[in-house]
Amino acid sequence: MKTVKSAMNSIPSIFNQHFISMTILGGKENVPDIKMNICAVIINKSWSSYRSKMIENLMHCGFSEIISIEADTDNYNLYDFSKKFPFVKVIIPHESTTDGELINIAVSESNSDYVLILRDSINFTNDILTPTLAKNLTENETFCITPRLVGLENFAFPVLFSPSIKKAALKVLSTSVVSDGSANLFPFDNISLFNRKKFINLGGFDYTIRSQYWQNLDFSFRAWLWGERISFSTAFSLSYNTEVPIMETGASQYSNRFYLKNLVPRFYLDHGEIPVSSFFAFWGSSSCGFFEALRRFKEAREWVSQNTYRFKRDALDLVENWGK
Numbered sequence: 001m002k003t004v005k006s007a008m009n010s011i012p013s014i015f016n017q018h019f020i021s022m023t024i025l026g027g028k029e030n031v032p033d034i035k036m037n038i039c040a041v042i043i044n045k046s047w048s049s050y051r052s053k054m055i056e057n058l059m060h061c062g063f064s065e066i067i068s069i070e071a072d073t074d075n076y077n078l079y080d081f082s083k084k085f086p087f088v089k090v091i092i093p094h095e096s097t098t099d100g101e102l103i104n105i106a107v108s109e110s111n112s113d114y115v116l117i118l119r120d121s122i123n124f125t126n127d128i129l130t131p132t133l134a135k136n137l138t139e140n141e142t143f144c145i146t147p148r149l150v151g152l153e154n155f156a157f158p159v160l161f162s163p164s165i166k167k168a169a170l171k172v173l174s175t176s177v178v179s180d181g182s183a184n185l186f187p188f189d190n191i192s193l194f195n196r197k198k199f200i201n202l203g204g205f206d207y208t209i210r211s212q213y214w215q216n217l218d219f220s221f222r223a224w225l226w227g228e229r230i231s232f233s234t235a236f237s238l239s240y241n242t243e244v245p246i247m248e249t250g251a252s253q254y255s256n257r258f259y260l261k262n263l264v265p266r267f268y269l270d271h272g273e274i275p276v277s278s279f280f281a282f283w284g285s286s287s288c289g290f291f292e293a294l295r296r297f298k299e300a301r302e303w304v305s306q307n308t309y310r311f312k313r314d315a316l317d318l319v320e321n322w323g324k
Contacts (some may be wrong), residue, residue: 011208011261011303015200018207020093020101024109025082027067027089035062036134038193039112042068043102044120047077050241051120052119055085060126064112064314067091069102080234094197099190100205100215107199115194116136122191123241132236137193143202143228144220145193146184147236151244160232161185163319170263172217172249183323186220189245191238198228206257213247214254221262225272227312231261256286260300263315272311274301 012018019165040063042054051068059065069091070078082090091105105321107115114134118124152270158174163185172185190212202223209215220230248266265272274297283293304311313321 011257011297012203012206013306015202015204016104018101019099020105021095022105023092023094025090025092026086027065027076027086027109031059031066031087033059033062033065033129034064037140038114038116038129038134038198039063039065039067039106039110040116040118041103041106041110042066042120043071043099044068045071046120048120051081052084054120054124056124057087057124059087062128063116065110067106067109069093069106070238071097071102090201091299098205098207098210098215099212100209100219101207103190104204104207107194107196107204110196112197115196115199117187117190117192117194118238119189119191121240121242121245123239131235137233137307138195138234141195141198142231143195143198144187144230145233145236146187146230147191147193147238148178148232148234149188149191149236149244150239152240152242153288154239155244157244159184161188162322163315165316170259170319178232178234178294180232182232184230184232185224186216188247190216191306193236194229198223200301202226202228204251205211206261209254209257211248211252211254211320213249214252214258218258221258221315221318223314224318225262225265225313226307226310243248243296256282256288256296257300259285260296261303265299265304265311265314267311267314267317271308272304272314273308274304276301295296 040058067089078090103117151157156176158176160175160178162173164173205215205219209218264274264278279297282297286293
């Protein structure tokens, strides 16, 4: 068991800049019969009687590592669970954390080439991801692969997203009609297969964005702007064993941060920057006072400046040439 303390900062400039106080149990033994260089990560919101069965299915799939992250820190069955499955690394945060922070922790604790993000609400059987399928999914080293997702009784819902501009504002379009290899703006519910090295190079999820939707959209949009790709796979299919979660997409201070980091920057020749002239447009739509809007604008402008040569395009180019 080990404990890690926390530290705070503004917009993160490096991966996992925000250190979370947490306890780590187990993970000292190797997973039996490893068949693929992929770490399986389960984000657990509550204790489930099906958890042991899910771990056994993951083990039989042949994952190189299994990490179980507990969003509920009051679960007293974890020590017994850790003894039963000593090859599972159990991570218990000691403070309130966003889903993105939990995924950042899992990625930093993993040593595998790829990280598969799952939830305890997913029905994962031992034949869903075979070594052959895993090889096909990872052979192009794509940053992120999103699976087909269905609800209870094979209920279809939108899992493929694309960006659009309407009246100078971003509009996210969605559909449940999918085809293999399609470009996807972001993974629904964060469920996805990540290339670990690229995940770290992109800086991971921004812990200062507390909304799951805007945090997910911020990281994914950044990946697209910085030259990476998110692809949809029809061969990789998962189903929920509970109701499909609803995305909370309402505007807030977090959507303002997404706007400043992703929609305001312009790409010039070989770099991205936020034009000073864009401040007043931001202020007018931010619902902030002048000085608060100016502080947020300056902070975002400095962050973009730090990453200026990582931009390969801007939001307008992404929309106009979507999927290319």
